[in-house]
Amino acid sequence: MRVKVCGMTQIEQVDQLQGLGVSFAGFIFYPRSPRYVLRYLTTNDLKKENNINKVGVFVNSGAEEVLQMVDECRLHMVQLHGDETPRYCEKIADYVSVVKAFRLSDNDSIEWMVKPYLDVCDMFLFDTMGVGYGGTGKKFDWNVLKDQNIGKPYFLSGGIEPGDEAALNEFASHPEAKGLFAIDINSKFETSPGVKDLQKVKKFIEGLK
Numbered sequence: 406m407r408v409k410v411c412g413m414t415q416i417e418q419v420d421q422l423q424g425l426g427v428s429f430a431g432f433i434f435y436p437r438s439p440r441y442v443l444r445y446l447t448t449n450d451l452k453k454e455n456n457i458n459k460v461g462v463f464v465n466s467g468a469e470e471v472l473q474m475v476d477e478c479r480l481h482m483v484q485l486h487g488d489e490t491p492r493y494c495e496k497i498a499d500y501v502s503v504v505k506a507f508r509l510s511d512n513d514s515i516e517w518m519v520k521p522y523l524d525v526c527d528m529f530l531f532d533t534m535g536v537g538y539g540g541t542g543k544k545f546d547w548n549v550l551k552d553q554n555i556g557k558p559y560f561l562s563g564g565i566e567p568g569d570e571a572a573l574n575e576f577a578s579h580p581e582a583k584g585l586f587a588i589d590i591n592s593k594f595e596t597s598p599g600v601k602d603l604q605k606v607k608k609f610i611e612g613l614k
């Protein structure tokens with residue numbers, strides 16, 4: 406199973422991710438996050454080739470700002486984690502792969518939520534609804550994704566933690582969980598916001614099928 410580690414702020418840690426079997430590194434470009442990457446790294450630091458797919462996470466930023474960061478930091482993908490409209494996503498998707506994040510609460514109609522975005526995004530990400538836009542450490546019930554006509558590959562996110570490996574393997578093995586593309590981990594693998602415990606990441610990946 407592919408893994409994305411989100412909220413990276415330390416370049417030495419980014420350099421180690423690929424060796425652990427991580428496929429994507431996420432960088433938060435949201436100034437109100439404790440993991441706001443530009444508080445720790447420069448765009449020149451981010452521009453470096455680290456042999457890992459770099460995902461920029463944005464929350465309701467102007468399209469020009471997003472595209473400027475894509476260019477300056479050589480991002481491979483952007484993850485839109487706010488209230489971005491389909492039209493906005495379409496504009497960004499002309500230049501770079503777009504992952505639209507949806508924060509789920511109980512009883513949301515997922516098919517209805519994603520439908521307007523199907524033609525203008527490359528992938529989706531499902532996170533938990535909470536105070537703030539992301540990195541809440543809260544889980545949602547993954548079963549709500551089963552048997553849904555999601556229509557795009559998706560990242561599974563929201564409070565995923567060490568010890569979840571067996572449940573994730575079980576979820577991924579279900580034919581009804583179709584479309585699962587990667588697991589997104591963040592705050593539950595930190596020693597402090599933005600600083601990851603790479604031993605925990607390693608052990609977690611070893612437990613995934």
Ligand SMILES: O=C(O)c1ccccc1NCC(=O)[C@H](O)[C@H](O)COP(=O)(O)O
Pocket residue numbers: 411412431433435438439440462464486532538539540541542543562563564565589590591592593
């Ligand atoms: O991590 C943040 O601080 C953050 C802030 C604003 C928007 C998105 C943010 N994180 C995005 C992610 O992709 C996280 O991995 C996702 O929300 C899950 O985080 P967690 O619940 O801590 O596992």
